[in-house]
Structures are given as C-alpha cells and as structure tokens.
Amino acid sequence: MPHLVIYYTANLDRETDMTALCRTLADTMLSIVDEESKPVFPKGGIRVLAFPAAHHAVADGGAAGRAAHTHTGAASGDAGDYAFVYLNLRMGRGRSATVHKNVGDALLLTTQTHFQTLFAQRHIGITLQIDEGQEVFDAKYSNLHPLFNNLNKP
Amino acid sequence: MPHLVIYYTANLDRETDMTALCRTLADTMLSIVDEESKPVFPKGGIRVLAFPAAHHAVADGGAAGRAAHTHTGAASGDAGDYAFVYLNLRMGRGRSATVHKNVGDALLLTTQTHFQTLFAQRHIGITLQIDEGQEVFDAKYSNLHPLFNNLNKP
Amino acid sequence: MPHLVIYYTANLDRETDMTALCRTLADTMLSIVDEESKPVFPKGGIRVLAFPAAHHAVADGGAAGRAAHTHTGAASGDAGDYAFVYLNLRMGRGRSATVHKNVGDALLLTTQTHFQTLFAQRHIGITLQIDEGQEVFDAKYSNLHPLFNNLNKP
Numbered sequence: 455m456p457h458l459v460i461y462y463t464a465n466l467d468r469e470t471d472m473t474a475l476c477r478t479l480a481d482t483m484l485s486i487v488d489e490e491s492k493p494v495f496p497k498g499g500i501r502v503l504a505f506p507a508a509h510h511a512v513a514d515g516g517a518a519g520r521a522a523h524t525h526t527g528a529a530s531g532d533a534g535d536y537a538f539v540y541l542n543l544r545m546g547r548g549r550s551a552t553v554h555k556n557v558g559d560a561l562l563l564t565t566q567t568h569f570q571t572l573f574a575q576r577h578i579g580i581t582l583q584i585d586e587g588q589e590v591f592d593a594k595y596s597n598l599h600p601l602f603n604n605l606n607k608p
Numbered sequence: 609m610p611h612l613v614i615y616y617t618a619n620l621d622r623e624t625d626m627t628a629l630c631r632t633l634a635d636t637m638l639s640i641v642d643e644e645s646k647p648v649f650p651k652g653g654i655r656v657l658a659f660p661a662a663h664h665a666v667a668d669g670g671a672a673g674r675a676a677h678t679h680t681g682a683a684s685g686d687a688g689d690y691a692f693v694y695l696n697l698r699m700g701r702g703r704s705a706t707v708h709k710n711v712g713d714a715l716l717l718t719t720q721t722h723f724q725t726l727f728a729q730r731h732i733g734i735t736l737q738i739d740e741g742q743e744v745f746d747a748k749y750s751n752l753h754p755l756f757n758n759l760n761k762p
Numbered sequence: 763m764p765h766l767v768i769y770y771t772a773n774l775d776r777e778t779d780m781t782a783l784c785r786t787l788a789d790t791m792l793s794i795v796d797e798e799s800k801p802v803f804p805k806g807g808i809r810v811l812a813f814p815a816a817h818h819a820v821a822d823g824g825a826a827g828r829a830a831h832t833h834t835g836a837a838s839g840d841a842g843d844y845a846f847v848y849l850n851l852r853m854g855r856g857r858s859a860t861v862h863k864n865v866g867d868a869l870l871l872t873t874q875t876h877f878q879t880l881f882a883q884r885h886i887g888i889t890l891q892i893d894e895g896q897e898v899f900d901a902k903y904s905n906l907h908p909l910f911n912n913l914n915k916p
Contacts, residue, residue, distance in 0.1 A: 455889070457769075457848060457889075459769065460817075461611075461613065461657050461659075463657070467816075472816070472817040473817040473818075473819070475817075476817050476818055476819035477819040477823060479819065480819035480820070480821070480823070484822065497821055497822060497826075498821050498887065499821075499887075500819075500820065500821050501818070501819075501820050501821075501846045501848070501887070502818060502819040502820075503769050503771070503815035503817075503818045503846070503848075504815055504816055504817040504818065505659060505769075505813060505815055505816060506816050507657035507658055507659055508621075508626070508658055508659060508660050509614075509626040509627040509629075509630050509657075509658035510627075510630055510655070510656060510657045510658065511627075511630035511631040511633065511634035511654075511655075511656040512634070512654065512655050512656075512752070513634070513651055513652050513653075513654050513655075513752055513756070514638065514651060514756075515631060515634070518651075518755050518756055519755060522755055536752060538655045538657075538752075540611060540655070540657075543745075551744070554744045554745050555745060557745070558745030558746075558747060559747075562747045562749065565749065566749050569749070573749070573751060577751055577752055577755060578750070578751060578752070579652065579653075579655070579748070579749075579750035579751075579752040579753070580748065580749040580750060581609070581611075581746075581747070581748050581750075582745070582746070582747045582748075582749075583741065583743040583745060583746050583747075584743055584744050584745035584746075585741075585742065585743055585744065586742075586744055587891065587893075588742075588893065588894075588896075589891040589892055589893055590859070590862045590892050590893065590894055591851075591862045591863060591865070591866030591890070591891060591892035592866075592889075592890070592891050592892075593866060593867075593870045593889070593890045593891075594887070594888065594889050594890075595870065595873065595874050595877070595881070595887075595888040595890075596886070596887035596888060596889075597881060597885055597886060597887075598820070598821055598844060598846075598885055598886070598887040599887070601826050601827060601830055601885060602821070602822075602826055615765075615767065615811050615813075617811070659813060661811035661812055661813055662775070662780070662812055662813060662814050663768075663780040663781040663783075663784050663811075663812040664781075664784055664809070664810060664811045664812065665781070665784035665785040665787065665788035665808075665809075665810040666788070666808065666809050666810075666906070667788070667805055667806050667807075667808050667809075667906055667910070668792065668805060668910075669785060669788070672805075672909050672910055673909060676909055690906060692809045692811075692906075694765060694809070694811075697899075705898070708898045708899050709899060711899070712899030712900075712901060713901075716901045716903065719903065720903050723903070727903070727905060731905055731906055731909060732904070732905060732906070733806065733807075733809070733902070733903075733904035733905075733906040733907070734902065734903040734904060735763070735765075735900075735901070735902050735904075736899070736900070736901045736902075736903075737895065737897040737899060737900050737901075738897055738898050738899035738900075739895075739896065739897055739898065740896075740898055742896075
C-alpha cells in the first residue's frame with residue numbers, strides 16, 4: 455500500500471503519455487509528508503497501475519459535445535469523442551482527515567498539470583477518489599520493502 | 609459518478625458486442641428517475657468501462673460443462689469454456705433503497721436482454737452488484753458536466 | 763461470488779504463466795472448507811480474473827534496485843525493473859474471522875509457491891487482501907450454478 459489504480463478510456467493512449475502520469479503520481483506520493491513531516495507512505499509500497507478500457511460509453515455518447523462544437527466552431531478532433539479518467543487510491547486505515555485531504559489535493563494537482571493542455575483541447579472528465587481499505591485479511595510477500603529498509607541503513 | 613465497471617472473460621469478445629452493451633447500459637442509467645421523477649444520475653457523470661481479463665479461471669475449469677454436454681448432446685462450441693461477466697456500479701452515497709433496487713433491476717434487465725441469445729447457447733455466469741462509494745476524498749476536474757449544464761439553458 | 767481479481771505489472775507476462783496461477787488459485791478456493799468441513803464457496807461461483815496493467819510505476823522507479831544490484835553483483839535482468847501483483851478477493855458477507863484467515867492463508871501459500879522461483883530472481887512485491895462485499899444491490903443471471911447443482915444430484 456498505497457495502490458493507485460487508474461481506469462481510462464483508451465482514446466487517451468493516442469493523446470497523452472500514461473506511463474509518465476503513473477510516474478509523476480508515484481513521485482507525488484513519495485514526497486507527501488504528514489503533520490510531523492514524516493513520509494505518509496512507505497517507499498517500497500507505492501504502486502500505480504493504469505488500465506485502458508477495451509470498451510466504453512460516456513454520458514450521452516457524444517451528441518452534446520458535437521452540438522457544442524457546431525455552436526462554437528472549435529476545430530480539433532471529434533468533439534463527441536469524450537474521454538474519461540478515474541483514479542482510485544486505496545490506502546491503509548488510520549491516517550487523519552488532514553492527511554487524506556493533503557494526499558488527494560496533491561494527486562489532483564499532479565493530474566491536472568498532466569492533462570492541462572489536453573483539457574483545453576477536448577472533452578474529458580477526471581475523477582479522483584481515495585478509499586481507506588476495509589479488508590478483513592491482508593498479507594504481503596515482497597522483497598521490495600527490505601530493499602528500501604536496507605538502503606536506509608548507514 | 610456513477611461508474612459502471614465491467615470485468616469479463618475475454619472469450620466473450622468473439623461472441624458479443626461489448627461496446628454495444630456499454631452503450632445500452634449508459635442509456636439505461638440516463639433514463640432512470642427517482643421517486644420524484646427526476647433523473648437519478650447527472651448526464652455528464654455516467655461512465656461505463658469494460659475490461660476483458662487477459663487470464664482467467666472459472667469454477668472447475670470446464671469438467672462439469674463438458675460432462676453435461678455429453679449427457680444432453682448439445683452441439684455448439686466447447687461446453688467447458690465457461691464465460692463470466694461481473695458488473696459493478698459505484699454510485700454516490702445517499703440514495704434510497706428504492707432507487708438502489710430500481711437502478712439494479714433496470715441494469716440487470718438490460719444485461720439479460722443483451723445476453724439472452726448467448727445464454728441459451730453457452731455456459732455463462734453474470735453478476736451485478738451496486739456499491740455506495742465510501743471514499744474519504746473526492747475531487748473532479750471535468751469539462752463534461754458544464755457541457756450538459758450549458759445545453760440545458762434556454 | 764467469490765471473485766478474485768489480480769492486477770499486475772505486465773513485465774510478469776514474459777516470466778510466469780498467469781493463467782496457471784488463476785487455475786491453482788481457483789482450485790485452492792474449491793478445496794477450502796469451513797469449521798464444519800463444508801465447502802466455503804459454491805463451485806459455480808468461483809471466478810479468478812487477471813489484468814496486466816498497460817502502464818505502471820512502482821516505488822522509486824528502480825533506483826534502489828539497481829543500486830543493490832551493483833553492490834551484490836547479482837546478474838539476471840534489470841534489477842530496477844520491479845514487478846508487482848495485487849490479489850483482491852471479494853467474498854460475500856457473514857463468514858467467520860477464522861474462515862477469512864484460512865482462505866487468506868491458503869491463497870497466499872498458493873501464490874507464494876507459484877512465485878517462489880521468481881522471487882529469488884527479481885524484485886517483486888505481492889499483496890493479497892480480502893474484502894467482504896458491502897453491496898447495496900446484488901443479482902445473478904447464470905447457468906453455471908445449476909450446472910453444478912444438477913451434477914450433485916444422484
């Protein structure tokens with residue numbers, strides 16, 4: 455933990471670098487500290503995974519976008535070809551509401567910066583949510599965490 | 609919101625049009641009204657995303673299906689090649705139990721209608737569930753909602 | 763139900779057989795019994811679906827792994843090419859804490875056995891969690907369950 459899973463419409467793969475977004479989101483999580491200036495997340499536990507949908511339907515399927523396009527005379531692409539990105543962060547229980555808000559705000563800012571140019575060019579909806587995991591069983595099998603623990607030693 | 613995510617076994621991509629299913633499910637959500645005849649969902653917030661699994665295992669892996677096939681003499685395809693579809697709708701908190709049931713019933717009917725022919729031809733399991741999001745952070749960055757708000761103005 | 767969804771970094775598809783992992787995890791679920799020696803899960807309801815991520819970022823992106831590699835002189839592959847597997851089992855409500863633990867332990871053992879060789883060769887993190895579904899609507903449309911019910915009859 456934490457796990458950030460991104461679902462998105464596959465039309466975005468032609469228009470933006472989703473691997474770069476994954477990396478900047480992971481870097482954002484690496485840098486976030488709590489009220490005592492300690493890292494919120496263990497370095498070895500940060501994972502961002504992005505999945506383009508093979509099939510999708512968004513809103514009205516494009517009618518309103520194309521109608522608006524006709525009215526404004528805007529020119530690039532198909533104004534009815536909506537895009538959508540859903541970012542869901544699952545993190546462990548027990549952090550404060552302040553930490554939740556700081557994490558959410560930081561990830562949203564990173565996401566907005568990534569999509570800023572595209573946002574001005576096409577119809578796109580982005581939603582970011584954070585869930586606290588309510589799991590009834592949790593287990594890890596990893597040689598990533600020790601890697602970072604070892605390196606932190608003098 | 610709402611987000612309808614569909615996970616399914618990839619064998620279905622050869623047998624049915626999953627993009628069409630996404631669209632009819634979105635249209636179903638567009639048409640659902642609450643007890644006061646108002647739309648349950650904001651038009652710009654409706655998203656359906658479908659993901660075929662690259663790998664899967666269902667039930668016993670096909671033994672019972674092939675055994676039943678032998679007994680009945682049914683002919684088409686491999687009776688041990690099970691299919692599975694999981695539809696998970698995540699919606700915002702605060703709707704009534706009646707709305708949950710109406711939404712679920714409507715989406716199930718649309719799904720059953722879509723798969724009716726296939727259901728008579730192959731072994732398939734379909735499960736539909738609705739979750740109320742319990743997120744601790746929620747943010748949006750979208751030019752889809754305003755699109756519909758503008759069009760609603762005279 | 764139950765549904766076991768596996769998200770993983772796509773680099774693993776070159777190194778291990780994820781379809782085989784799905785099958786052994788399904789077989790593990792088939793064999794689990796409760797305190798009264800009855801099967802925990804209905805045979806027709808067991809589904810395992812695995813999704814490789816099209817894009818990902820894990821931990822620091824590889825720096826610590828490559829640094830450790832230099833120190834130890836270990837040789838195979840890129841030590842900064844981390845892998846990650848997340849297994850999430852969603853099961854119905856109402857089972858005991860003992861059942862949750864037994865299911866989790868059994869699935870973890872199966873997973874560890876599958877990845878044992880790879881674990882000794884590369885950097886990889888594996889997390890397994892079980893959620894009890896908190897759905898507000900649940901419906902099924904299936905000809906899989908009856909298949910098993912019929913076969914159980916004399």
